[in-house]
Amino acid sequence: MTDPLVIFTPSGKRGRFPVGTPVLTAARQLGVDLDSVCGGRGICSKCQVAPAFGEFPKHGVTVSENALSAWNEVEARYDRVRGLAEGRRLGCQAKVMGDVVIDVPPESQVHRQVIRKRAEMRPITLDPATRLFYVEVAEPDMHEPSGDFERLSRALEEQWQIKGIEADLDILRKLQPTLRKGDWKVTVAINTGHADGRQRVIDVWPGYFEDRLLGLAVDVGSTTVAAHLCDLFDGTVLASSGVMNPQIRFGEDLMSRVSYAMMNPGGDAEMTRAVRAAIDTLAREVAAEAGADPGLIVETVFVCNPVMHHLLLGIDPVELGQAPFALAVSESLSLAARELDLGSIHPRARTYILPCIAGHVGADAAAVALSEEPQNGEALSLVVDVGTNAEILLGNRTRVLACSSPTGPAFEGAQISAGQRAAPGAIERVEIDPVTKEPRFRVIGCDLWSDDPAFAAATAATGVTGICGSGIIEAVAEMRMAGILDPSGLIGSAEQTGTPRCLPEGRTHAYLIHDGTGAGGPRIAVTQGDIRAIQLAKSALYAGARLLMDEMGVDRVDRVVLAGAFGAHISPRHAMVLGMIPDCALDHVSSAGNAAGTGARIALLNSAARREIEAVVRRIHKVETAIEPRFQEHFVAANAIPHATDPFPELSRIVQLPAVSFNAAGSGGGEGGRRRRRG
């Protein structure tokens, strides 16, 4: 008689096994992805399977009710204590008795897919760098003396095929009492995530450890530090939070922080302490929000721009402030979290920092590449991470280019007369009627437009406080579409535009969006200076993208992705009217949200992704805008706000731009001078 046939779904892996083989054993021998922490001892219940019975013509088998051994005492006890769902068996207890089809439900797979928040998000396969292993360790024997650690090591090799573990002195210190307390059964957390193949013992607990390990993905931005607390068992985000980067008190933008470090001995150390303390606080906060123990955070991943990267590591960023912008270290780093003074999380937690691409293009850009994958598609993708500096990636599976472009803070609402950060009360959407030239707008925190009768009441709490980055972009684009702005960026006078909202301001004009002064609020207008600031920012962004397109030898891209916390709020249509991004079919322009944060989360949950991005970064070709004459040419050429005519076929499909032209009313016009880099 032949052995019974065992077929696993969804993998389709199949094989014959002797009667009495546990399902878990069969799965392991076939390489089926079936989880187990306790190693088949009926403790962890992670190996739950769903056997199917009846006729399976597709598989050519008939499965009888007796295809598996009867429900046993271990399963009965587990069901009593914790409950086992209908139709489920413990894979380590159920034994093969006849031909059988066994489904491995997603939650029983080691490498399960993390549930995606958005359909277009890259799927994440769970494979964290740190995992739990339950082992039974041999007791000491006077006749065969060996250390407790060596016997633990042997048990992990025999029971889990994990060879050559390493442990620090703290583990060696707690190992003996832990083994004895657990009666020689312990759960070990092992980190295997680094490229060197080392297997570090992170912790050891007596008996079977019930809790789940946690991970923290952190995006250290110049302005904001954002953290996501993840469950390393199923990949869910348990809590997210952000705080202002406390380094802001040393300088608003990157270059002023580099200057602070250069001018003040010990200034870099001061900024390092500040950001580390903020991260540690943030870790405690997200854990508190999730009702979790921050001491169970065993993995952390950081993404950041090069200056933040160096300051986080405690490296003086001075070299990043001057050509040739040399990084101290560019490749990925794996280190102990305590080296970053993260005292609130697990004392032996590990930290992974994504590689930097170049002195201006950091680990945050690498994380964007990991999340948005321009390197994996056939289509030529332009990925723009919009911030004080824009990181730009252009490529497909053949070649990927990267650059950084100094857009300045205008897109974030800074250096704009009525500008403010995105916060409740800030104007975020603007529409201008092309006939009446009257505006209406929406503010953050309220879904109503300003011309809705209920608007005033609905925004009474916050008022209308200013205009944020996405609001100013829409305002400028709408002004252009309404003929208030000519292609050179000049605001026309009331006479020229036919609207009294165009008010003289010095030798130029401003367009009034909202006058709250009657109610003690602000007067919100778009000034000629604001237009110039936006023109400079969008020119820089566009010039960077064009430079990469030149380098790639293309005139068009297939897909544009606007990334960054701010990028997510930009209206693709307005961005294209403004000329922020190259011409592209509007339905091929998308927002990726905080792609850097997503990339950090991918690297946190899937250690293979770390190897992947390390390899990708090595092949990304960096284009340095600062020394490239064509960048300046593109920058100057991009100053205008385009006509919806060639070379912008897509733009002409979505909008008709008026062919107005105003004479410069004063010195506010023109180029506004050459911008200092990253000023």
Add this chain to the structure above:
Amino acid sequence: MTDPLVIFTPSGKRGRFPVGTPVLTAARQLGVDLDSVCGGRGICSKCQVAPAFGEFPKHGVTVSENALSAWNEVEARYDRVRGLAEGRRLGCQAKVMGDVVIDVPPESQVHRQVIRKRAEMRPITLDPATRLFYVEVAEPDMHEPSGDFERLSRALEEQWQIKGIEADLDILRKLQPTLRKGDWKVTVAINTGHADGRQRVIDVWPGYFEDRLLGLAVDVGSTTVAAHLCDLFDGTVLASSGVMNPQIRFGEDLMSRVSYAMMNPGGDAEMTRAVRAAIDTLAREVAAEAGADPGLIVETVFVCNPVMHHLLLGIDPVELGQAPFALAVSESLSLAARELDLGSIHPRARTYILPCIAGHVGADAAAVALSEEPQNGEALSLVVDVGTNAEILLGNRTRVLACSSPTGPAFEGAQISAGQRAAPGAIERVEIDPVTKEPRFRVIGCDLWSDDPAFAAATAATGVTGICGSGIIEAVAEMRMAGILDPSGLIGSAEQTGTPRCLPEGRTHAYLIHDGTGAGGPRIAVTQGDIRAIQLAKSALYAGARLLMDEMGVDRVDRVVLAGAFGAHISPRHAMVLGMIPDCALDHVSSAGNAAGTGARIALLNSAARREIEAVVRRIHKVETAIEPRFQEHFVAANAIPHATDPFPELSRIVQLPAVSFNAAGSGGGEGGRRRRRG
């Protein structure tokens, strides 16, 4: 025309090279062991060679005066600044012009032999785990962005074939200013000594670093901590020093320290702090003695017994105090010295700790095996490291056995009525005239015997203060040879022995060696209690050795080595008369001095020796005396002080023992009760 023939001595390696090939290049291509730190740039002068000219019939060549290129400017400058010995050339500057014979002097070899202090010492080939490498690093390039660390890494790979270096944050922090200060030329100290093949950057200095790196070999004994400061370039011992182990205040012997840890919460941490502070102080002291900077100590090696091992590492030794005597960790350890709070040495110094053999046989015994190599010979060697516990090794290249035997402190002069530690004034040698039964002796610090007329004057400064371990052994053996002691260990009365020096003491007798009471000094006698203490100690030692011989299935050994700081002072003849060691040809009994310390020094200077002892320890078979009934049998049987007759043929060759027999005068006789283990 064929290329010139280049012959290197002493290796005999030869090959033909194109005219103009630098001698260093030829040596490297042939695998000749010729040192260079600067990589052939004429800076370090470590590649000095001595070309020979004239007829070489042995090699079949005639070497003309023009066989090498003329003395060049680099050599001339080096000679002006530092001096180049007559006949020497810099291997990186001198170029091959014709057939030539080139001698590589010992000091130019990377793997040079360390000068031995004693001829019978194992030769040490210098191959330290940490070495210096001078490299020229590529400057940063905006077009090919890479971190300074990655370019350093590439330079080491290209110039020294060192792949995949690792560095901690402190190195990354100092790398950028160091590279710029050294104008992209730096000297890097790299540790490659761990079995995992990792290459750790220990430090980086601008330009060519002139100083020599240092290493510290430390033997942490229960009583004494001894350290040897070594030059890692030539292996010389620059200074040695020892201090009392400050843990003595928590307990004289190992078991009382384990008890202290058990009885006092935090007691183990207290002892850990004490010994680490002592080691750190000792490091500063030996460096000061050598006029060296302790900050250049980049390598440390520790040997110690298991309890000291655990306390040094900060591991509670409680499990070592009870069966089954489980070690927390038994294999070798490689860690950062700062984990042991050694704050005075280099901040990134590495520490290597030899493996332990078992719960009673520690890294000190492994070090003895490394130094005395019982595992490498054909002859069956018995190596005894005599201390409060004796570690015993028996074996040859086929098999090695080990055990530990609880000798107690009697051999070190403790628990002896007039006993004292080895120090000036202590009696260390004793002779008793077999006819007159009169003793004479020598004390530490004076070369005269006590019957020399000048003795009193010569010892006036110290006086005669007591008797140390080697003194009591000689006294007891001499008493036996003079017929003052019978084979059972009883001291005869004055009547029985015919000497008034045998004085009644309670119900037994004592033998008076020296009465200094007249001059206000002590009265030094050997009491019946002293004899019993020595009998217990020597029985334990002998029983351990016999147990191993039983296990090995032999009745005789070919060679006995007495090791340990104290073992070095034992007279082999007296040890054999006493029955401390098995019968063996006297000229095959030797003293190895502080073999554990020597083993530590070998592991410090030669990293291959670390792999060697790790492999040896894995194959040493441990015999546990505590649970072996035959140990007790041997122990009881060994109580007597032997007759020089069968089964002791060697003993009868060296001494005639009187066949006296005294009646027991009281309860001091007999077995003295069963000894508590490690009491």
